[in-house]
Amino acid sequence: MNTEITKSEAGQRYAIAYEAHHTTMDLHEALALYRTIATEHPNSKEARDAHQQIQNIEKLLIPRQAQLDRQTELVGFYFAQTKSLSERLLSN
Numbered sequence: 001m002n003t004e005i006t007k008s009e010a011g012q013r014y015a016i017a018y019e020a021h022h023t024t025m026d027l028h029e030a031l032a033l034y035r036t037i038a039t040e041h042p043n044s045k046e047a048r049d050a051h052q053q054i055q056n057i058e059k060l061l062i063p064r065q066a067q068l069d070r071q072t073e074l075v076g077f078y079f080a081q082t083k084s085l086s087e088r089l090l091s092n
Helices: 002-022 027-040 045-061 064-081 085-091
Strands: none
Touching: 002 027, 002 045, 027 045
């Protein structure tokens, strides 16, 4: 039953976020709401949908080259913080 309550809550929050996104066009508010859904209900359908909506907002607002630059920077940061592939394979 708790799962049903959580799903219902996630669904309600998603509806509010979607309205902010598509009806009032408050992208800042929609982004914050989508992020909350994804964080508080990570295994829900609404979280998956929220991730997609976040990507849609990103594509709308951020130029493609800036997205690629940011992704490259993020991957570089990840590699700097983790063991190399060979180190990970040898440690297993």
